[in-house]
Amino acid sequence: MTDVPVSRIRNFSIIAHIDHGKSTLADRMLQVTKTVAQREMKEQFLDNMDLERERGITIKLQAARMNYKAKDGEDYVLNLIDTPGHVDFSYEVSRSLAACEGALLVVDSSQGVEAQTLANVYLALENDLEVIPVLNKIDLPGSEPERVSQEIEEVVGLDCTDIIKASAKAGIGIDEILESIVNLVPPPEDTIDKPLRALIFDSYYDAYRGVIVYFRVMDGKVRKGDRVRLMASGKEYEIDELGVLSPNQIQVEELHAGEVGYFAAAIKTVEDARVGDTITLANKPADEPLPGYTEAKPMVFCGLFPTDSDQYPDLKDALEKLKLNDAALSYEPETSSAMGFGFRCGFLGLLHMEIVQERLEREYNLELITTAPSVIYRVTTTEEEVIEIDNPSLLPPPQKRTKIEEPYIQVEIIAPESFVGTLMELCQSCRGEFKDMKYFTLNRTCLIYELPLAEVVTDFFDRLKSRSRGYASMEYQLIGYRENHLVKLDILVNKEVVDALSTIVHRDKAYYVGRALAEKLKELIPRHQFKVPIQAAIGTKVIASEHIPALRKDVLAKCYGGDISRKKKLLQKQAKGKKRMKAIGTVDVPQEAFMAVLKLDS
């Protein structure tokens, strides 16, 4: 790696909606600049996790340094800093953007600007980034460059006179994009002589080298062997390994202002090197840390219980390991009378929750039962004390509390006009308060609602997608707490309260939710040798009641001409299903039942 003057460094990221072609474009740039040889090219090089590749979204950030000889004859270093593409990780996005001077706004020319893109463009503009619009998928038959350019101009407010028309897949417009990065994105400020300040925009845990920290040097320089201090955590480390990402790690001796790289320093957990923290030199520290650091706070909570109680230590182990790599994940032991020992876990959002669950099941081979997600309620007790409740079963009884407040979010939904009616209906049914409606272009509308977060953490997103046939996109931000008339809804199976099925709902919806939940559980819980009553109750008042009739027979009449394999498979499946059930008293309850509240028809 040769030393590069600050004036010939360009740091940029790519802002794009899911499926609009960000990863393909990044791959293409790596190829054109010969950063990654053709033969090493996996599809979507930057998306490393299996989960990401399966879903076509980027969860974990990546970065890549490219050498590029521009048309002016000079050699430039282009650092691409990738951003995660989901609302759950908007803080990480903001830190990545803070490490750049420019951003490519990639919009699918057959679709248009989506809510998530818009939110990230605003973040980029707030960070004073030069935003370069790019129309992608220009070669597709449905491409409408005129309409989409107009939309970008109107909605985002960017000049689209010379908008780049590209197709990452077909390799169209890639040179133009590289040139515009060189010409339009400003070089970093030359502050090599100032004391070291470097911004952490990502980190991950490596079993051999400890935490690998990805950073951008904002001021000064850093050398291998330097003793550095992380200004927020206050911890100090000696840098064992320093390097750049190309995108594979290549070791270097020194990095200076404007450069992007990584270091390893035997850091034990990512919590000690959080995204947004400032790196400085221990013996010559900067006066002030870089602005913008906050600790990501979990917003969504659920209980995770091993199906097989023997797996509790394994679950604990796995959470500890995930936590090494995920500072935003929180967990603490929870004991449920229905489910036994497990953990109450906190997540940034629903996707984050899903990712953690999937990783626990896939990478750690755990079988888990998950309770329905919940939010943090603020409860004022009769003693005037305010307590935070992230588990409905812990809500103090009505005579011990004076009020319950719940978190609210502002949601922006972008969708074609024809879906506005049904989406408003959805928001209304989720206790939403209408705030505003804006028309972007003829066919695209932005709806703004304020909604209780609790309503959104259930299946809001799925319903939004199905009601809009996939066309709507959304973005939300927390706006504070509001008092509401909330009650705790308990579920009794065979006369026993199942704590893991308790939920907090608005009083006006309690009757409906209670009845729907009882009906759903009747479907999900198999018949037993005795009649099983299912009730929904608020306090001691039963508001809905169903019963599962007793099992009358369970027999397979015939073995098909000696082909016993089918019957055996059936029994094996039943045995496996039974093992995965939780015993509530004498009633076996399948896992799906604990998520039933998410599956109510409405």
Add this chain to the structure above:
Amino acid sequence: MNPTAAYLHIPFCRRRCYYCDFAISVVGDRPLTDNSNIVTDYINYLCQEILATPETDTPLQTIFFGGGTPSLLPVKQLAQIIDTLQQKFKIAQDAEISMEIDPNTFNPEKLQGYLECGVNRVSLGIQTFDEKLLQICGRTHTVKDIFQAIEIIKKLSIKNFSLDLITGLPYQTLEQCQASLETAIKINPSHLSCYDLVLEPVTVFGKKYQPGKNPLPTDETTAAMYHLTQQLLTINGYQHYEISNYAQPGYQCQHNRIYWENKPYYGFGMGAASYVNQKRYTRPRTRREYYNWVKEGAVIDVPETSKSDRILETLMLGLRLAEGVNLSAISQQFGGQITTKILDCLQQYQKLNWVIFEPNLSRLRLKDPEGFLFSNQILTTLFELDFSEHDYLLG
């Protein structure tokens, strides 16, 4: 142990019945002659498969022609198959040779022809004596056809004959079920199979109906039908010797017992299952794939059934029989502490009197009818046991 039983699959049917998902070939209503290409081709491949099978010195004790509708087969072709079996394996003098036959597919001459080939037991598929229900099932015969068929069987003095009934059909009431049973009892067959309808997903019924929901009878009703069948048949001299099978003394189906006793058997023809040298194999389910498989040498390339699976299969099949299984024999065969393990796990059902253990005979069996009716519950509990340690034991 060498197989002493052979199942032969004759896939031809005039139409597919609405509850059936077997491997069959629909041939329509024209009678099949002994030079129909479809039949000669199939029988040639079938015999080729028999001849490709490694021989043993143990003669066959039971042969079963199942289907499909074996009685669509011209006599000449049946003779060809039996000759091939005789040539390959030898057939014991007193062997039981069963054949499934359907009303409206044979006349006295044809049936007489089958008997002359060696068939000595027939199983007549009638399903119900209710005209409307026959139509609902998509059967190709009427009630009158059933009686004509029975008349032929009686005329030819076939004492070893069975009737097949289905209970739990759509729109069927308990009264209709009783009427069918009473008619069957009057006919006085030596054997009766009474199957509770199984809804298979890829059938007309499976697509049209949901289990326990109208027009299918409720679980309460079909359970009552099971009780009724058991009571009516046992007081009329039938032994309830298997979950769905009843026989007069001396007339149990020897061939089917081989399956339930988890003994080895040959299987020939498309979709047929075999259990030879601890290997279970199910043949391709379409004619073309089956022919290709035979052409390529009829190779059975599957692993041996593990010991732990054999234990479960022995229990799953053996507990279908009224006499149940002999636990000390299983322990002897597979080693280890099987008896205690099984009895411990079944305690809850012993308390309910669904499962009976007779220590002096070391016999474990299900109580008739309660244990039979809930046999899947009991077996599921057994399937939760881990017998994998036996996979590492010698023997």
